[in-house]
Amino acid sequence: MDQPAGDTAASPSGTDLRFEAIGHDFESQHGSVQALAGIDFAVNAGQFVAILGPSGCGKSTLLLLAAGLLAPSEGAVVVGGERVTKPFTDCGFVFQDASLLEWRTALRNILLQAEARGMDRGQAEGRARELMELTGISGFEDAYPTQLSGGMRQRVALCRALLHDPPVLFMDEPFGALDALTREQMVLDTQRIWMEGAKTVLFVTHDIGEAIVLADRVVVLGPRPGRILEIYDIALPRPRDMDALAEPRSIALQHKIRELLRAHGVFTQPGQFGSCPGNEGTSGL
Ligand SMILES: Nc1ncnc2c1ncn2[C@@H]1O[C@H](COP(=O)(O)OP(=O)(O)O)[C@@H](O)[C@H]1O
Numbered sequence: 001m002d003q004p005a006g007d008t009a010a011s012p013s014g015t016d017l018r019f020e021a022i023g024h025d026f027e028s029q030h031g032s033v034q035a036l037a038g039i040d041f042a043v044n045a046g047q048f049v050a051i052l053g054p055s056g057c058g059k060s061t062l063l064l065l066a067a068g069l070l071a072p073s074e075g076a077v078v079v080g081g082e083r084v085t086k087p088f089t090d091c092g093f094v095f096q097d098a099s100l101l102e103w104r105t106a107l108r109n110i111l112l113q114a115e116a117r118g119m120d121r122g123q124a125e126g127r128a129r130e131l132m133e134l135t136g137i138s139g140f141e142d143a144y145p146t147q148l149s150g151g152m153r154q155r156v157a158l159c160r161a162l163l164h165d166p167p168v169l170f171m172d173e174p175f176g177a178l179d180a181l182t183r184e185q186m187v188l189d190t191q192r193i194w195m196e197g198a199k200t201v202l203f204v205t206h207d208i209g210e211a212i213v214l215a216d217r218v219v220v221l222g223p224r225p226g227r228i229l230e231i232y233d234i235a236l237p238r239p240r241d242m243d244a245l246a247e248p249r250s251i252a253l254q255h256k257i258r259e260l261l262r263a264h265g266v267f268t269q270p271g272q273f274g275s276c277p278g279n280e281g282t283s284g285l
């Protein structure tokens with residue numbers, strides 16, 4: 001599975017992204033926190049790339065840098081051939097928390113994107129309805145967020161992120177707060193939507209299986225300061241489902257990734273707490 005993936009979406013579109021020797025330190029009154037070091041990799045246009053790593057290793061920071069919401073302390077982010085020096089708006093963002101406005105209906109939450117961008121209201125509403133159909137929430141246009149399940153709220157957030165048809169989508173642990181079965185469905189739906197739209201996706205997760213099922217490439221980061229430990233190309237045929245994780249080559253890759261993380265102190269055994277560099281007192285991913 002370490003050979004280049006030949007299964008990116010059929011008609012490559014989207015925008016390519018490059019992280020060039022990125023390092024990032026946060027300065028605060030308590031001192032400096034080195035979040036990322038020596039991050040160097042490229043995401044081809046239309047590719048689905050997962051960033052996998054333990055809590056606190058700088059995954060969210062990497063997305064904020066890619067979107068120009070943070071300026072790197074070192075190195076550069078290049079999107080579509082241009083160095084990012086200010087917030088890059090031609091993208092969509094989905095976070096772990098759907099971040100919906102509770103006093104707005106599902107449809108009007110999606111249309112927030114149109115309002116923020118001054119899009120034509122009629123066209124935006126047509127597109128919002130199409131996206132609700134695509135993500136399986138049509139019929140809930142007038143429902144308020146409190147009337148929706150966690151999975152449906154995330155679908156609304158996804159529709160909002162896709163409303164302006166951005167070439168790049170950033171997803172930061174978007175299914176982290178969902179129950180296992182909903183999460184599995186969301187993985188399948190995300191893959192389907194990506195295969196139809198061929199966007200460039202940068203997807204942050206701490207779930208090895210989710211990364212393998214969804215991504216063309218998995219970038220594994222080690223504990224803080226986040227550095228790239230390895231990049232794996234995933235050549236499994238699409239569409240994939242969770243059963244793809246039971247294939248021998250996929251089992252071997254899951255094992256390899258666990259070994260890699262273990263070698264960098266991510267999975268501590270009882271009695272070893274505190275031995276994990278940059279991630280003291282925690283275990284697991
Ligand atoms: N605004 C900030 N100020 C200071 N430290 C921060 C800030 N944001 C993140 N950090 C620190 O940087 C490291 C990486 O954070 P983050 O990118 O959120 O990690 P992840 O998303 O992988 O859990 C963590 O140690 C975190 O505490």
Ligand SMILES: [Mg+2]
Binds near residue numbers: 059060061172
């Ligand atoms: Mg995070």
